Structures are given as structure tokens and as C-alpha cells.
Amino acid sequence: MGKVMRRVRSDDASHLKKVIGMYAVPYPDKKSLEPPLGSNESRSRMGFNHPELARLLCPVKHLSSFLNNPTESVEYGHVTAVSANWPAFLYCGDIPGEDFNPVRFDKGFLHGFVLIRVLKHIFISPSSALSNGESKSTRPGNRKLHGMREVTAEHIAYSAVHAHYSLTSREKWKQHDGVFDYADFYYRILNFLTCKADKKWRQSLYSYLNK
Numbered sequence: 001m002g003k004v005m006r007r008v009r010s011d012d013a014s015h016l017k018k019v020i021g022m023y024a025v026p027y028p029d030k031k032s033l034e035p036p037l038g039s040n041e042s043r044s045r046m047g048f049n050h051p052e053l054a055r056l057l058c059p060v061k062h063l064s065s066f067l068n069n070p071t072e073s074v075e076y077g078h079v080t081a082v083s084a085n086w087p088a089f090l091y092c093g094d095i096p097g098e099d100f101n102p103v104r105f106d107k108g109f110l111h112g113f114v115l116i117r118v119l120k121h122i123f124i125s126p127s128s129a130l131s132n133g134e135s136k137s138t139r140p141g142n143r144k145l146h147g148m149r150e151v152t153a154e155h156i157a158y159s160a161v162h163a164h165y166s167l168t169s170r171e172k173w174k175q176h177d178g179v180f181d182y183a184d185f186y187y188r189i190l191n192f193l194t195c196k197a198d199k200k201w202r203q204s205l206y207s208y209l210n211k
Contacts, residue, residue, distance in 0.1 A: 012122050012162055013173055017043070020166040023117040023129060024053060026094040047169035048081075056114060057167055059085035060097035067098075081178075083185035087164060089114040106201055110156060110189075111208065118166070119151065119159035119209070151209040153193035157186045 021037040022028045033052055037045065048054045051070055058066045059081055081087065088097030092108035101107060121129040161182050168177055175182050193202060 013165060015126065016118060016121060016162055016166040019121070019126065019129070020118075020163075023114055023121070023163075024056060024167065026113055028130060043169045043171055045169070047167060049169055053167050056087065056089035056096060057081055057164070058088050058097075060088045060091055060100045061085060061102060063088050063097045063100060067095075081180055083181045083188060088112075089163060089167065090160060106197065110160075110193075110205055114167070115156075115160055115163050116209070118163040119155065122159055122162065123151070123155055151206060153190050156193065156209070157189040160189055161186050 016023075021033045025031055025033050033050075035045075035050070037050075046053055048057060054070060055063070055066065062085075086105075086109070088100075089112045090110055091097040091100060092111035092113075093099055096112045096114070097108075099108065117129040164180075164185065165173065165177070165182065170177055193205075197205075
């Protein structure tokens, strides 16, 4: 499946599947995912089969029409989730991507709370994902184990892949989820951060993620 797919660790994926329901709402201490998901139940109710998760997976450029009529948008194929279209969960906001502006598409991009929580879960520790402070875990996270000093483009892209997969109804990892290609998704984020993003914007993002 290529170099990128070999990096996708099954332990990261399996751990995230159990907690993604908490990560998928802006204030999990105040409001849970609705309808709720049990940690061990089938994933068939996830992804575009779940109203709140579908909103996160919806391509941000189609989010406005999706919010107006979620059921029709999915059932009649008005929303096509391909890796070339950024999913809403990558954007900031209590409803991620709600304020998306195609002219300023990078505003709030890669600042989404789902992405940040997944990044912290993988590279710091699960206990840090919903915390504003340091991890409460006594075990070192990947960041310490691998001598990571700061978040890089590769870490962001890797976390975005895991976040997307964890939100879907897929039971097992595959490079393709229908027409969505995870390798392409990874490289598109990596290419944007390393080659296309405005320098000041990129520096601001890294500063925000590494604070």
C-alpha cells in the first residue's frame, strides 16, 4: 500500500475507535454525541449514517447545503466525499467549517477540534486529548518516546488520516473508503503544508499546535 499506509498503526486506529465519540463534539463535558455511540458497538451507525459524524465528514465546500438538508444531501448523492475535497472536521468552529469562505479557504484550516484531539491522543497521550494542560498519564507518549520536539507536517497529515478513518463506518483499515483515498489525502495535506501554504500562515499554525 506504499510508505504512507505502512505508517498507519493498527494500535492507533483501534484505540481511537473507542473514544472518537467524545472527540467528535465540541464540549463533551456538556453535551454528548447524539445519538450516542457505545464504545464496543458496530460501526455501521457511524460515518455518513450518523447525523453529527456526517457533518464532520462532509466536504466543507458542500457543508452549507448539507446543513440545510442533511438527509437529502447524502441520499441523493449531492455530497461526494473524495480526498481532493477537504472534510469539514479539519476546520475550526463548534460546527467545524460553518464559516468556510472559499476565497479564504485556509482560514481556520487544520485548526479543527477533532484533528487537534486526535493529534494529542496519538503523539502525547489519550489523557491529554480533552485537556488543556499536560497529560495525566504516567506512561510516555509517542512524542517523548521518539524524541519529538514539535509538531510537523507529517504529524498533522497522519493525524488527519486517523481522524477521518475513526469517524467512518469502516470496520477494518483499507487505503480506500469508497472513492476516498487515504494515501492521497495524506499527501495533499503534506503538500499543502510544505509547498503551498503561506509562510506566515504556516508559522502561525505550527505555533498554535506546539504551544
